[in-house]
Amino acid sequence: MPDNALAQAWSGWADARQAWQTWFLRQALPLWRAHGVDLQQGGFHEKLDAQGKPVDEPRRTRVVARQLYVFATAPLLGDAHDAHVLVDHGLRFLRERLLAEDGTFHAAYSLQGARANPRFDLYEQAFGLFALGSVYQFDRSRHADLPALAQRLLERLQTGWGHPTIGFQESQPPTAPLRSNPHMHLLEAALCWQRASGGHDNSWNALVHQLVTLCLTRLVQPDSGLVTELFDLDWRPLPGPDAGLAEPGHQFEWGWLLLNWARQEPGHPLAAQARQAAVRMIEMGEAHGIDASRGVAINAIDTSGHVRDANAKLWPQTERIKAWVAMAQAGASEASQAHALQQATAAIQGLMPYLRHPVAGAWHESLGADGNWQVQDTRASSLYHIVCALEVACGLQPPNTSASLSNGAAASLGASSD
Known part of the structure; x- marks a missing residue:
């Protein structure tokens, strides 16, 4: 049996994690499903302004990839509403607008002028790979071709940008x-x-x-x-x-x-x-x-x-x-x-x-050294950080807890999608 200090630590942890998960399921996920998805032009919006309205900016691979992870992971956290639709929507944009002919990912795609930014960025490749893996694990049969796509990208990175000693270069010629x-x-x-x-x-x-x-x-x-x-x-x-x-x-x-x-x-x-x-x-x-x-x-x-x-x-x-x-x-x-x-x-x-933002489901991006919030749009890219941490948190269970991540998360709010 755990001692009293450990039992109290588990109790405090569970209460804090539950409040956070409730915010995600009841505020954040509904907001970003409603206002973060661009059903007309494709992909996902980069930011929401102070009123929760989309900000029109070029769509970066990293943001499309991160939002794919978010919507593929939401069912594990207690809400599977429209998950397949949203994942298919994002994956289509990733493949049709951001995937280059050589198997790497463009840095971004501009809707104004309908053109890609072909600049190579190792950071974008990392998130492209991460998105493909997340979507594949979300539904292996539906996305059975993604392992080959990921392997092609990995091979291209190794042959085109492999460092002679270890790791990867970030440009060619190397700088x-x-x-x-x-x-x-x-x-x-x-x-x-x-x-x-x-x-x-x-x-x-x-x-x-x-x-x-x-x-x-x-x-x-x-x-x-x-x-x-x-x-x-x-x-x-x-x-x-x-x-x-x-x-x-x-x-x-x-x-x-x-x-x-x-x-x-x-x-x-x-x-x-x-x-x-x-x-x-x-x-x-x-x-x-x-x-x-x-x-x-x-x-x-x-x-x-x-x-x-x-x-x-x-x-x-x-x-x-x-x-x-x-x-x-x-x-x-x-x-x-x-x-x-x-x-x-x-x-x-x-x-x-x-x-705790005026727009329910949005957040403050930065707290100043003076203790005041710095005025910024809410970045879609930050939702990946929130969801990844929440997924990790929901996987931490007290000893002798047999519920799976998805079952535990869904049970905690009755799989609410409101």
């Missing part, structure tokens, strides 16, 4: 900087496809292992334990004022990915190192990247732990939740589990004020 962030999302996509293939596809396994190795050997700075952002063409921290730039949100996100991978492949030679690195970056992110007075994760620090940007965007709050959920799952003792649950609960409590 600095190389960025850690697109490689993080490539790891997220590779893990998605590794799960989809049941771990039986060696190409995805190899990509996962390569990106984990890249993180542990090149991206993590040994002295601080933090992942930095920008590198030269030999994977050395880029000289200059941004050499030590580290984002707390990315420490949490990398930590979550590494802990998840180590749990899936505990016998891999790098698993123990990955766990150790992940725990260190999560704890460093918590120690130096949280403003206790506001209860939020800030935008940027440096490898010495000094604050570089005290503003606090929404998305790092969601990554903080995911990181501490992973820490709770990895906890070796009741005390460590209780601590991780308390931290995860605090992270949800840090997120919830962002979701």
Whole structure:
């Protein structure tokens, strides 16, 4: 039996997670189904303004891909209404407007002039892969051709942009900087496809292992334990004022990915190192990247732990939740589990004020260092962060809880779609 502290931690966690899930199902999902989907011109709107009305901007691959993930995941969180229709709608736009002839994805598509922006961006490729994997897992029989599409993109990336040592270039001919962030999302996509293939596809396994190795050997700075952002063409921290730039949100996100991978492949030679690195970056992110007075994760620090940007965007709050959920799952003792649950609960409590917006289902994108909300449109891209964290949160259940993610989520609100 868990001790009283652990039982209280589970209770506090469940209450916070339930309030968040209720907001998503009753406010966010209805808003973005009604106003975030462009049924006339295709795809999804990039932003909603202060009144909840769509903002007309070019449709980026990353946003179409993220919204595909959102609508493919909504049934797991308790609302399957129109999921197939919305996924088919988004996938059609992704394939017809954003997929290039060589198998890569364009950066964006402009509805004014009906033209694609053919600029190559590794970040867009990562989310294209992630969307294809998410949709395939949503309905394998309906989308049986997506594994081949994803494999074609992977092969194109390897032959056209593979780095001679490890990872990927970001342009041809190669130019600095190389960025850690697109490689993080490539790891997220590779893990998605590794799960989809049941771990039986060696190409995805190899990509996962390569990106984990890249993180542990090149991206993590040994002295601080933090992942930095920008590198030269030999994977050395880029000289200059941004050499030590580290984002707390990315420490949490990398930590979550590494802990998840180590749990899936505990016998891999790098698993123990990955766990150790992940725990260190999560704890460093918590120690130096949280403003206790506001209860939020800030935008940027440096490898010495000094604050570089005290503003606090929404998305790092969601990554903080995911990181501490992973820490709770990895906890070796009741005390460590209780601590991780308390931290995860605090992270949800840090997120919830962002979701109290004049437009029900929208959110504030950024909290200023002065404690005031910064006036911005609501970005569709942030919904991916919210939903991904909520999916992770709903997968964390007390011991001896047998309900599946989908059953538990649906039961919590009676599968409400109002």
